[in-house]
Each structure stands twice: as structure tokens, then as C-alpha cells.
Amino acid sequence: SQTIHQWPATLVQPVGSPLSLECTVEGTSNPNLYWYRQAAGRGLQLLFYSVGIGQISSEVPQNLSASRPQDRQFILSSKKLLLSDSGFYLCAWGRGITEAFFGQGTRLTVV
Amino acid sequence: AQRVTQPEKLLSVFKGAPVELKCNYSYSGSPELFWYVQYSRQRLQLLLRHISRESIKGFTADLNKGETSFHLKKPFAQEEDSAMYYCALGQGGSEKLVFGKGTKLTVNP
Numbered sequence: 596s597q598t599i600h601q602w603p604a605t606l607v608q609p610v611g612s613p614l615s616l617e618c619t620v621e622g623t624s625n626p627n628l629y630w631y632r633q634a635a636g637r638g639l640q641l642l643f644y645s646v647g648i649g650q651i652s653s654e655v656p657q658n659l660s661a662s663r664p665q666d667r668q669f670i671l672s673s674k675k676l677l678l679s680d681s682g683f684y685l686c687a688w689g690r691g692i693t694e695a696f697f698g699q700g701t702r703l704t705v706v
Numbered sequence: 707a708q709r710v711t712q713p714e715k716l717l718s719v720f721k722g723a724p725v726e727l728k729c730n731y732s733y734s735g736s737p738e739l740f741w742y743v744q745y746s747r748q749r750l751q752l753l754l755r756h757i758s759r760e761s762i763k764g765f766t767a768d769l770n771k772g773e774t775s776f777h778l779k780k781p782f783a784q785e786e787d788s789a790m791y792y793c794a795l796g797q798g799g800s801e802k803l804v805f806g807k808g809t810k811l812t813v814n815p
Binding site for chain 2: 627629631636637638639640641644646652654685687689691692693694695696697698699700
């Protein structure tokens with residue numbers, strides 16, 4: 596069966612520090628991978644998605660970047676965090692767009 | 707541009723009453739529409755997809771291309787239906803999947 600792992604579950608980082616959130620998928624190959632930010636009143640905002648290794652589509656100009664160094668690994672990064680980067684980040688995988696499977700999320704607080 | 711609109715942030719109904727969660731979309735291509743649900747302390751998960759024309763947990767949703775809508779309906783709401791509901795639009799080819807802002811449904815006893 597397929598599983599998705601996302602870590603850490605919570606993270607507190609100072610302004611200006613770097614960020615690396617990791618997401619890995621098991622039990623499938625060549626999945627679509629997605630990063631979303633979930634915020635009250637703003638719903639699920641698509642940040643990045645990837646259809647293959649090294650292929651990243653960015654949806655929202657921002658202080659974040661994404662990479663896919665391996666088929667089942669998706670990383671969300673920042674060189675210098677801003678206060679506005681605080682939020683709940685969700686990783687998801689899918690076979691095509693037929694169904695997306697979500698991780699448990701990371702609560703990021705920038706202080 | 708691809709867009710999903712859920713006009714209601716909050717929706718409250720009594721148990722046994724009908725419920726309808728609204729979703730409108732804008733997309734120039736052929737849309738693939740979904741409803742996702744997030745119960746308290748659980749992961750976001752797929753509830754149903756328009757292409758399957760299925761009823762899940764008593765919920766149905768019909769794609770109306772003329773009105774560009776995909777409203778979620780249930781004739782008799784149950785307390786366990788209380789959750790956050792997201793409408794989503796998928797773009798085949800690019801594999802982009804965008805979500806609305808969500809509607810929090812509360813079913814009161």
C-alpha cells in the first residue's frame with residue numbers, strides 16, 4: 596500500500612533562518628507531488644507541484660522554493676524565512692489528478 | 707485562469723435537514739471536479755469525484771457545465787458529517803489541482 600510521510604509535524608523557526616520540509620512517498624512510482632499551504636479563511640493554496648524528477652511548477656510568487664531530487668521525495672525550502680511564511684503546510688501525492696493523498700502536515704511558526 | 711469558489715465559509719444545519727455546499731469554478735478546458743473532506747484531527751481525503759457519478763456517505767454532486775457549478779448535496783445531514791469540505795478542480799495534462807477556500811459544515815443535534 597502507498598503511504599506518505601511528512602516531517603516535522605511542528606517547527607518553530609526564527610525570522611531569517613532557512614527552512615527545509617521533507618515529504619516522501621512509499622509504494623508507488625512517478626507520482627504527482629504537491630505542496631499546499633492551508634490557512635483559515637484562505638483554504639488550500641497550491642504552492643508547487645511536480646510531475647517528475649526535477650520538474651517543478653510554481654503557482655505563487657513567494658519566499659519559498661521546491662525541489663524533487665528523487666522520484667518520491669519532495670522538499671519545500673526557504674533561504675530566509677519571513678513572519679508571513681507561518682502556516683500549515685501540506686504535502687500530497689497523486690496518480691494523475693484522479694485522487695490526491697495528503698500527509699499529516701507541518702505547522703510552521705516563524706518567530 | 708483556473709479558479710474554485712466556495713461562497714460559504716460556514717454552514718450550520720440541524721440533524722436530518724438537507725444540506726447543500728456550493729462550489730463554482732472557472733476553467734476554459736474540460737474540468738475534473740472533486741470534493742474533499744477533512745474531519746476533525748484527520749487527514750484531508752477525497753469524498754467523491756464527478757466523473758464517478760457516485761454517492762458517498764449519502765453525498766452526491768452533479769457537474770453543471772452551464773452554471774459552472776459542482777454543488778455537494780445530502781438530503782438528511784448527520785452529526786458525523788460535521789467537517790471541513792473543499793471543492794477541487796483538476797487540470798489533466800498539466801496535473802494541476804487547485805482547491806477552494808473550504809466550507810466548514812456543522813450539523814447540530
